[in-house]
Amino acid sequence: MELRLHDTLTREKRPFVPLDPNNVRMYVCGPTVYDYAHIGNARPVIVFDVLFRLLRHLYGEAHVKYVRNITDVDDKINDRAARDFPGLPLNEAIRKVTEQTGKQFHADVDALGALRPSVEPRATEHIGEMREIIERLVKGGFAYVAEDHVLFSPQAMNAVNDGLPRYGALSKRSLDEMIAGARVDVAPYKKDSTDFVLWKPSKPGEPSWPSPSGIKAEGRPGWHIECSAMAWKHLGEQFDIHGGGIDLVFPHHENEIAQTCCAFHQQRMANTWMHNGFLQVESEKMSKSLGNFVTIHELLKDWPGEVLRLNMLKTHYTSPIDWTMKSLEESAKTLNDWYRFAADVAPSKPAASVVDALLDDLNTPQSIAALHGLRNAADAAGLSASLRLLGFLSESLAQWEGRKREASGVDAGEIDRLIAERTAARARKDFRESDRIRDELAAKGVVLKDGKDADGKPVTTWELA
DSSP, X not given: XXXXXXXXXXXXXXXXXXXXXXXXXXXXXXXXXSSOXXXXXXHHHHHHHHHHHHHHHHHOGGGEEEEEOBBOOOHXXXXXXXXXXXXXXHHHXXXXXXXXXXXXXXXXXXXTTOXXXXXXXXXXXXXHHHHHHHHHHHHTTSEEEETTEEEEOHHHHHTOOSSOOOTTTTTTOOHHHHHHHSOOOOOTTOSSTTOEXXXXXXXXXXXXXXXXXXXXXXXXXXHXXXXXXXXXXXXXXXXXXXXXXXXXXXXXIHHHHHHHHHHHTOSOSEEEEEEEOOEEETTEEOOTTTTOOOBHHHHHTTSOHHHHHHHHHTSOTTSOEEEOHHHHHHHHHHHHHHHHHHTTSOOOOOOHHHHHHHHBTOOHHHHHHHHHXXXXXXXXXXXXXXXXXXXXXXXXXXXXXXXXXXHHTXXXXXXXXXXXXXXXXXXXXXXXXXXXXXXXXXXXXXXEEEEEOTTSOEEEEEEEO
């Protein structure tokens, strides 16, 4: 079975054929590091981590390159830097903020079971590439200089008929629709209202760099040019997959395509464009005003990262997801069972039913159904290998159980002692004593589960109610 992926550009599920099977390349838009990432930010991290793992499984680890950028130049970062480090020069304060928040982001996504990307470039380290692309666009007639700004002209792009894509093809919007529906900056130096900024002058106190040729004042890049520059630097003029959230289709990804294709005279920037759906919390849009804005960091205080990961993957990546407490509780119970059954079992190879589901446009709900099938069939080795492919079972059973117990604040040693006494009572058929111990533990909020291990021997595990 071949890998098929839904392409936002064509609105079709198409066979994935890499440009070079020995060098499969993927770019995903990463975080703007000004604070803790919210749970919505975790969705593309987890979705494209699964795709990264699948591509490595199919083509080999050495033949897949995954780039996820860090945006470290942004007004929100500037504001926090000025607030938190008022005594430092702004560029130094910004670096302190982005180093701190970058570490927070890595700690959070590591806990979610996400592999680190092959390359994780920072925008500020690619100013030279941004200037080069901008100068190519000006020279080609796709951009122009006005009042120390450089602006891209979608009108100029669409006037060229030499194999370039049409501006608006990704979002399926005409220029007139964009004018009517988009938030555009009204500025007297613009030739057209759809023109967007590639470079702008820095205001006093803002970070700045030498501008592209033709501009004397120092300035800073526009948002969209950053990803075009980093993708070009690390993946080339054209690559296989570009991913991100559905909110990035317009204007960010539309503008990336325009910049890259016009600068390098390519028909495509990425051969496949993939976008994950929105996330809601308890059926409502997440927002600070509603009081349901929740960060990954906050959730990790109450739930293991793999529980958050499983909860995310129960919904297909293209569909909206409703993040609920009930679903989290169900995910925790499922993972508890899988860990007890398969965590300490030597893996065989991922089951065909799990891999085939992933090959069908990352159908993670179907792959999870296949995992339940492996559990029901008592295929511990197959379940172990399949879970590891999906980014689970990063701990031993003892580590998993111990961390949960430590977080709960209960006396795990006392509970284990009582369970051992109950096991001895059951062995001598003293069921009255066995029931008494069970009831004593239940009064402490401890639920016992009697079962058998992979070798068929009786075993009793416990969890908090």
